[in-house]
Amino acid sequence: MSRQFRTGGQTLVRELNRSIILNQLRIGSPLSRADMAAITGLNKTTVSSLVDELIAHRFVREIGRNPSAGGRPAVLLELDPDAGCIVGAEFGVGYLNVLVTDFRAAIRWRRQVQYDTSEDQRRVMSKLVGLLRQAVRQSQNIGTRLLGMGISLTGLVDVASGTQIFAPNLGWHNVPVREVLNAKFDVPIFVDNDANAAALAERYLGAAQHLDDFVYVAGNVGIGIGIVLGGHIFQGTTGYAGEAGHTTLDLNGPLCMCGNHGCWERLASQRALIERVQKAIQEGQPSSICTSVKRLDRITIQMLVGAAKGGDAVALRALQETGVYLGVGIANLINIFNPSAIAFGGMLSLAEEFLMPVVRQVVLERAMKESREAAQILVSTFKSDACVMGGVALVLHDILSRPRLDLSLPSQRSDAPARQRFGRPSTRQVGPLS
Numbered sequence: 001m002s003r004q005f006r007t008g009g010q011t012l013v014r015e016l017n018r019s020i021i022l023n024q025l026r027i028g029s030p031l032s033r034a035d036m037a038a039i040t041g042l043n044k045t046t047v048s049s050l051v052d053e054l055i056a057h058r059f060v061r062e063i064g065r066n067p068s069a070g071g072r073p074a075v076l077l078e079l080d081p082d083a084g085c086i087v088g089a090e091f092g093v094g095y096l097n098v099l100v101t102d103f104r105a106a107i108r109w110r111r112q113v114q115y116d117t118s119e120d121q122r123r124v125m126s127k128l129v130g131l132l133r134q135a136v137r138q139s140q141n142i143g144t145r146l147l148g149m150g151i152s153l154t155g156l157v158d159v160a161s162g163t164q165i166f167a168p169n170l171g172w173h174n175v176p177v178r179e180v181l182n183a184k185f186d187v188p189i190f191v192d193n194d195a196n197a198a199a200l201a202e203r204y205l206g207a208a209q210h211l212d213d214f215v216y217v218a219g220n221v222g223i224g225i226g227i228v229l230g231g232h233i234f235q236g237t238t239g240y241a242g243e244a245g246h247t248t249l250d251l252n253g254p255l256c257m258c259g260n261h262g263c264w265e266r267l268a269s270q271r272a273l274i275e276r277v278q279k280a281i282q283e284g285q286p287s288s289i290c291t292s293v294k295r296l297d298r299i300t301i302q303m304l305v306g307a308a309k310g311g312d313a314v315a316l317r318a319l320q321e322t323g324v325y326l327g328v329g330i331a332n333l334i335n336i337f338n339p340s341a342i343a344f345g346g347m348l349s350l351a352e353e354f355l356m357p358v359v360r361q362v363v364l365e366r367a368m369k370e371s372r373e374a375a376q377i378l379v380s381t382f383k384s385d386a387c388v389m390g391g392v393a394l395v396l397h398d399i400l401s402r403p404r405l406d407l408s409l410p411s412q413r414s415d416a417p418a419r420q421r422f423g424r425p426s427t428r429q430v431g432p433l434s
C-alpha cells in the first residue's frame with residue numbers, strides 16, 4: 001500500500017467521522033463528548049479530537065455543563081448557528097424565492113419577486129442574479145462566512161452540470177443555471193430539481209426527520225416528487241426520476257405542457273385547482289371569490305382557501321375534486337414504493353385542511369391495505385417554503401455529509417467585509433444522505 005493511498009484513506013475516514021459527529025449534533029443536541037462516543041461507537045479520544053477540530057472551525061460550540069449528570073458535569077455541545085450563512089433559492093414558475101439562513105437553517109432574510117412566464121429566460125436569470133447579490137450582501141452584513149448557495153429548479157435537472165434540461169411549465173430547455181451563477185459568485189453552488197431539494201429539506205429539517213423511506217410530493221403549478229429510499233435520494237439512471245406529475249391518470253384528459261394528455265399534475269396541481277374555480281365562475285356559478293378579485297387569472301390559493309373557510313360552494317367543490325385526483329396519485333405512490341411516509345408540500349399544501357381529509361379517504365379506498373397501513377401521510381413542515389428551504393438543504397447536505405475544513409473561519413465582527421474564497425468544487429452531486 002502506498003503512502004499516498006494510506007493518507008487519502010485516513011483523510012476520508014476522518015471526514016466520515018466528522019460527518020457522524022455533526023449529524024449526531026444535528027439530530028440530538030445538546031450532547032456531551034461522552035454521549036457521542038457512546039452513541040457512535042467511536043472511542044472517546046477520537047471524539048474529543050474531532051470535536052476540538054470542529055470547534056476550532058466554528059461548526060460546533062460548547063453551551064455549558066450538564067448539571068444533572070453524576071460526577072464532574074459534562075460539557076454540552078451543539079451545532080454553532082454562527083458557523084456561516086446559507087443562501088437558498090427557488091426558481092419557481094412565475095416567481096423567484098431567495099432567503100438567507102444561519103447554519104441551523106433559521107431564516108435571517110428573505111425576498112420574493114414575481115416574473116412573467118413569457119419573459120425572456122436571460123432576463124429572468126438576471127433577476128435571480130440580482131436577488132442572489134442582495135442575499136450575499138445580507139450575509140456580509142450578518143458578518144459571517146457564506147457556506148454556499150443551493151438552487152432548486154422546476155422540471156428536469158442535470159445535477160452534475162447544474163443545467164435545467166426541460167421545464168415544461170416554462171417551455172425552457174437547457175438553461176445552464178450553475179454555469180451562469182458560477183461566473184458571478186465565488187461560493188459553492190448546488191443545483192437540483194425542486195422536489196428532490198424539498199425532500200432533503202424535510203429529511204434534514206422538517207416532517208421526515210429520521211425517516212429513511214419516504215416520498216415527498218410537491219404540489220405547485222405542477223407536481224413533482226422526491227423519492228428517498230434507504231436514506232438516499234433516488235435519482236434514476238439519468239437523474240430524472242420523480243416526474244410523477246407527468247404520469248397519465250386520464251387517457252382522454254386535458255393537454256399537459258409536456259405534450260401528453262391527462263397527466264396527474266393536469267388534474268391535481270395548484271393550476272388544476274384554480275382552473276376548476278375559474279371554469280365554475282365563467283359558467284356563472286356564484287362565488288365569494290368574485291368579490292375579492294377582478295381578474296380570474298389573479299386568483300390565488302390563499303383566496304381560494306379563504307373562500308372555502310367561509311363556506312363558498314365553488315371553492316369547496318374545486319378542492320374536493322382536486323383532493324380526489326391528488327389522493328389517487330398518492331395511493332399509486334404508496335402501492336409502488338411501500339414508503340413509511342408520504343410528505344405533502346408545496347403551495348397546494350396551504351389548502352391541507354380541505355385536501356387532506358379527501359386524500360386520506362381516497363388512499364383508504366384505493367391503496368393496498370398492507371402498504372397503506374405502513375404509510376403515514378404527513379404535511380410538509382415548510383409548506384410553500386419547502387422548495388426554497390430545499391435550496392438551503394442542498395448546502396447543508398454537502399457540509400453535513402462531507403465536512404471539510406478548508407473554509408475560511410467566520411468573522412467575529414458584524415461589520416466585517418466579506419468576499420471570501422472557497423476551495424471546494426461546486427460540481428458535487430447530491431449523494432447519499434447521512
Ligand SMILES: [Zn+2]
Pocket residue numbers: 245246247256257258259260263
Ligand atoms: Zn404532463
